[in-house]
Amino acid sequence: MNELIPTSQNENGDITLSGRELHEFLEVKTAYKDWFPRMVEYGFQENIDFILVAQKRATNNPRNPFTEFTDHQIKLDMAKEIAMIQRSVRGKEARQYFLQVEKMWNSPEMIIKRAMDFQQKKILQLETQIHEEKPYTDFGKVVAISDGAISVGAFAKLIYEKHGINIGRNKLMQWLRDKGYLIKQGREKNNPKQNYIEQGLFKVSPTIISRTEGDVQSNTTLVTGKGQIKLMELLKGEFIR
Structure with a gap:
């Protein structure tokens, strides 16, 4: 035709x-x-x-x-x-x-051709999804969507156990400051920058400390599940040869 x-x-x-x-x-x-x-x-x-x-x-x-x-x-x-x-x-x-x-x-x-084309399209979509989710496969996708935020020290221990990256809490804090994730100086030193909190990589856990001169608020930086995924991939790329 x-x-x-x-x-x-x-x-x-x-x-x-x-x-x-x-x-x-x-x-x-x-x-x-x-x-x-x-x-x-x-x-x-x-x-x-x-x-x-x-x-x-x-x-x-x-x-x-x-x-x-x-x-x-x-x-x-x-x-x-x-x-x-x-x-x-x-x-x-x-x-x-x-x-x-x-x-x-x-x-x-x-009709058969359209069915085969549809099946091929679904296969390609699945392959694309697998490729996009690859960063999750090494660590567990559930971590990225959980609210299981952990301290920087606990995260340093986790990456050592998972990948043998022996960086320790203090060096990891320094690494986060050097990379621009944490504030470098001032009263809010070691607090995550606001844009990374908004991206869901970090949380801040406030703690009230009672002192003789009055109560003082102290903040603890926590790495969220999403942040653990992202930072672990960056650390692997930098420290694992």
Whole structure:
């Protein structure tokens, strides 16, 4: 079958085609920007029967270097109805072509092919997911989503037990300061910076210490599950050769 008008498949498995390419094939005299809204008035709905496709295209005008090019991706049923509305030789030819496309699309061979394509797509999605989750496999994905925040000293012990990185609490604190995760000096020294708290890498645990001159608040920096995952990968990359 000759492809009179190129067709494609959307994410839902529907056959679609370009409104502009249909307009061109039908040899409609009315400009596309005026013609397509008239076709929509026959009862078609955006995001159900068609979607808007807008692109920016370069021009030769320095004052207006880009212009917006509007097209529509329409479903096959809408294209068939539009072809009938035209009441022309080209319209009849287009409708017959669309019927052949639909017949071929619903043939047993194409149904099997679509099922295989869908299965392949799911396999690729699974492979992508496995790749994205690789950092979790060495340490346990559950840690990253838990609220099991631990102290820097406990984290130093953990990375030694897991990967033999003997850095110790004090050196780890220094490493975190040097890398910009913790505040280097002042009253808030060793507290995590606000942006890393907002990213979910650290928490601060306040403790009230009673003294003769009055109560004083002391903060303890804790590494969250998400932070443990990220920092462990960085430490492995730096200390394990």
